[in-house]
Amino acid sequence: MSYSSNSPPGYKYTTASSYPHLSHRPKILHLDLSSIAVSLAKTNKEGFKISLGRIIPLIVNLATRSKPSSVSEIVAVFLDALPRLTAVTKLYVKHDYSGACCDHPLIRQSLRDIWRVFGDRLQSLQVHVIFENLELLLPTSLHLPCLELFTVQTEGLNSIAASACESIIPTTVKSHASSLRSVSFTTENAAVDPRPIFQSLQLLPCLRAIHLSFPFGPSVPSPFPAYDLLYSCRGFLEFLSLDFGTYMREHASRSLSLFREDWCFVDLPRLSELRIDPPIMTLRQDFIDYIHRFAPSLISLWIKPHLVLRVHETYQLSSIFHNFLFLRNLSICIHLFCPDILALLARTLSCLQTLTLGYLIVSPTTAGLQFFGRELSRQVTNHLFLLTFLS
Numbered sequence: 001m002s003y004s005s006n007s008p009p010g011y012k013y014t015t016a017s018s019y020p021h022l023s024h025r026p027k028i029l030h031l032d033l034s035s036i037a038v039s040l041a042k043t044n045k046e047g048f049k050i051s052l053g054r055i056i057p058l059i060v061n062l063a064t065r066s067k068p069s070s071v072s073e074i075v076a077v078f079l080d081a082l083p084r085l086t087a088v089t090k091l092y093v094k095h096d097y098s099g100a101c102c103d104h105p106l107i108r109q110s111l112r113d114i115w116r117v118f119g120d121r122l123q124s125l126q127v128h129v130i131f132e133n134l135e136l137l138l139p140t141s142l143h144l145p146c147l148e149l150f151t152v153q154t155e156g157l158n159s160i161a162a163s164a165c166e167s168i169i170p171t172t173v174k175s176h177a178s179s180l181r182s183v184s185f186t187t188e189n190a191a192v193d194p195r196p197i198f199q200s201l202q203l204l205p206c207l208r209a210i211h212l213s214f215p216f217g218p219s220v221p222s223p224f225p226a227y228d229l230l231y232s233c234r235g236f237l238e239f240l241s242l243d244f245g246t247y248m249r250e251h252a253s254r255s256l257s258l259f260r261e262d263w264c265f266v267d268l269p270r271l272s273e274l275r276i277d278p279p280i281m282t283l284r285q286d287f288i289d290y291i292h293r294f295a296p297s298l299i300s301l302w303i304k305p306h307l308v309l310r311v312h313e314t315y316q317l318s319s320i321f322h323n324f325l326f327l328r329n330l331s332i333c334i335h336l337f338c339p340d341i342l343a344l345l346a347r348t349l350s351c352l353q354t355l356t357l358g359y360l361i362v363s364p365t366t367a368g369l370q371f372f373g374r375e376l377s378r379q380v381t382n383h384l385f386l387l388t389f390l391s
Contacts, residue, residue: 028090031114033107033133034097036075041100075106082117089146090124095133096155103136111137119144126151131162131189138172147176151184151211159191166193170200177203182239184211195225202232213243216255216279223261230266237268241275243304255279259286264293271297277304283313292320300329305358309334314341321348333358356388 091114095102122144129137131154150173154165169185183204185197194214201207210233214220230237258279264286271294278287291301301324309317314334321327328351334341337359345355 025087026085027087028092029085029088029114029118030092031094031110033093033095033110033137036107036110037095037097037099037101037104040104040106075110079110079113082113085117088118089121090126091118091122092126092128093137094128095137096128096130098130098132098156102133108136115142115144121146123147124149124151126153128153128155130154130156131158131165132156134165134168138168140171140175142172142175144176145179147179149182150176150180153184153186154189154192155187157189157191159189162187162189162191166196170196173197173200174203177205180204181206182209183207184209184241186211186213186243188215190215194220198225198229201229204233206236207233208236209239210237211239211241211243211275213241213277216244216258222257224258224263226263227261227266230263230268234266234268236270238270239273240268240271243275243277244279256284259284259290264290268294269297273300273302274298275300275302275304277306280307283307283309283316288317288320291317292323295320295323295325297326298324299326301327302329302331303333304331305333307333308358311336311338311341315344318344318348321345324349326351328353330354331356331358335359354388 093114095107101107123146125144125147126149127137129152134154152165152169154162156162165187173180173183183201185194192214194212201210210229212226230240255278274291274294276291280287291303309332311334314332317332327349330345330349330352334357337357341357345352
């Protein structure tokens, strides 16, 4: 269990142990139920006692009482201190442990107290969980009236347990439909059918941000069932992130038609940020056309590194960039980095402020590097604030 405060840059995560007078100010609470479960299951609990023991004495005055010696006593003292954290509006809960004591009564009590103390004011809930613990963390009775951001990251390859996520997550989404503005769902389990989750998201009247990440496997229907979801929020969606996971050669033929399906033709006039990891290995015209649809509004474009652009593909993609009049942030991965690429991007993207280039090979010639230096100073320093290279 730890705390963090929404302080100025450089004070991003401040623990109560480092500055005790901040104990009433933290806005973010991190709760690692896995650590509690492991400590309850093992006879050696010193590691947990030490880490939690650093925080508790600064929140609760223990001067007049004996220090707690067991995990149960430590957690009890922590729970007793929760009402003092009056500024907490964001909660991160992790429970990726499935061994003994994973649903110990102490863990259930911790969750009940968390919902009781913070439930009426929580604006952000992030859950990192294995499928088996999903129902424990997201009971059907959960009601958070101010919840705006909901993030779920699931782990595990159990196909039976995965089916639970297809009912539990939609239930939670529907219960908070009137307040949710941003939803993120991530899984590596190819057995998860995304349709029930997509259908629940269609009920959110003011959904502004969507992040979806799952393997492009056999459970994903054809065509990709995102049309109704995107159409339902077309008037106010500002952020869209689609991560199709690891490229699977056995589904290569299916991926050939992905960016020609109906979901790609939904107009999203307010979309300002697009992050996409396509399940393709080479650049194709239909993918370029999809990106081009958002030229009038995009401010940030992130093409994730499963798609590594060859030199001619970089030129092909850059041919549309002159239409992106407001694009300020760009991230792409290229196979061969050479100064010409930077010069090309500088010419075609006049408003670019941050550029992230991933590359596999760099041009080795001294003349090329000298030219790169000249281009960097001549073409981009007037407007480019941040240039990052990822090898």
